[in-house]
Amino acid sequence: MSATTQTPIIPIKSSSEPPHVITPDAATVFATRAERFDQLAAGHTLSDWLHFLAAITRAQHQALQVLPPLALPAAATLALAREHRMPPLPAQSWPRDPLWRKSLLQIITGISDAAPEQARQDLARLAGYDAERIEALAERVLHTELYGDDAALLPYVAAALQVLWTAGAARLGVAEIAALDVPGVCPCCGFLPVASVVRRVGETSNLRYLHCALCNTEWNLVRVKCSSCDATEGISYRHLESGDIKMVGAVRAETCEACKSYLKIVYTEKGPVDPVADDLATLALDILVDEAGYARSGPNLLLVPGG
Ligand SMILES: [Zn+2]
Ligand SMILES: [Zn+2]
Structure with missing residues (x-):
């Protein structure tokens, strides 16, 4: 729990x-x-x-x-x-x-x-x-x-x-929509997240939400925690420094050493990012973390894998 x-x-x-x-x-x-x-x-x-x-x-x-x-x-x-x-x-x-x-x-x-x-x-x-x-x-x-x-x-x-x-x-x-006992799946539809979003809500900044790949509902998860296995140790972040990057650091890959998975995290305070669109515009980052041995934990449904 x-x-x-x-x-x-x-x-x-x-x-x-x-x-x-x-x-x-x-x-x-x-x-x-x-x-x-x-x-x-x-x-x-x-x-x-x-x-x-x-x-x-x-x-x-x-x-x-x-x-x-x-x-x-x-x-x-x-x-x-x-x-x-x-x-x-x-x-x-x-x-x-x-x-x-x-x-x-x-x-x-x-x-x-x-x-x-x-x-x-x-x-x-x-x-x-x-x-x-x-x-x-x-x-x-x-x-x-x-x-x-x-x-x-x-x-x-x-x-x-x-x-x-x-x-x-x-x-x-x-x-x-009630919070689930399983924090890694959407509390509305049970589907996997496409990415995390870090955003300001009201007076509070730097809140992290997982964004559902299917229904676009977001649910809160504490930061620096693997959304796939709940690990809080061995979490690190990678981002692209060059290439097709409009805002360096606005999209990062959150990798987990415990389960060797990753999911991207987008930072709305850096600009008008979108978890689905910015994810697909940074496929080079997927290739980078994939080559480093991590498997993606949630799908982007607009992408044909390997297509
Ligand atoms: Zn959902
Ligand atoms: Zn993990």
């Missing part, structure tokens, strides 16, 4: 204590990320790809704005999840609204013009798949089986699933 599990959920307004959980703002989360992708693309070696990711993220924003209000679990189910410290919208078992496939089609339509040739072919193939086949791809994303046949299609499927889960998290709000 971690030191954070006893922390009650405290709304920002009623206390100077930092909130344990921050749910995403559906009106801005993807729009802000799209802007950041475009900023990072300027002068970057992977400029074309980052601009395409901006287009995907903008399409996510549009799909989210037109998504009708989702049916959430019944009050009794939510109360039970809180009582047992279980995520209320578990990635692997929440009966997802088929509306998410409509979001997927909107995203495919929205990005086809901006897509490079290979991606355009992938998108056309995906658009031709029936519901059963698309749901099977969704299961692979939600079980983090991000390899094998059609792996190139998974980021688009994931983008649509992110829209659905982000809508769910935003609709639930912090009052319905």
Whole structure:
């Protein structure tokens, strides 16, 4: 059990204590990320790809704005999840609204013009798949089986699933999301974090939150602690000094000697960083820590591993 599990959920307004959980703002989360992708693309070696990711993220924003209000679990189910410290919208078992496939089609339509040739072919193939086949791809994303046949299609499927889960998290709000006994997974959906974010909340600076790779919920974790195995010894930080770096030190890799894993950490006080976009703009850092023998502990769903 971690030191954070006893922390009650405290709304920002009623206390100077930092909130344990921050749910995403559906009106801005993807729009802000799209802007950041475009900023990072300027002068970057992977400029074309980052601009395409901006287009995907903008399409996510549009799909989210037109998504009708989702049916959430019944009050009794939510109360039970809180009582047992279980995520209320578990990635692997929440009966997802088929509306998410409509979001997927909107995203495919929205990005086809901006897509490079290979991606355009992938998108056309995906658009031709029936519901059963698309749901099977969704299961692979939600079980983090991000390899094998059609792996190139998974980021688009994931983008649509992110829209659905982000809508769910935003609709639930912090009052319905309890801290879990396992600090390394999202308290809203049980998925893995994409990165950590160090930010100021109210009067308190330097707070560390893990950012969910699926639903964009953030949850507090003390600093200098491995999010994968809870170790507090043998944690170190690496960053890139040169290359496609706009702000030196704004993105670091937090490595753990105990479990040989790493996850990136982005520092919002250094500039307008985004855990998903800045992660993908610093793939050189992944290569560096990978070569040093560390394995990444949480996925970025917009990336095709090895792709
Ligand atoms: Zn989540
Ligand atoms: Zn560890």
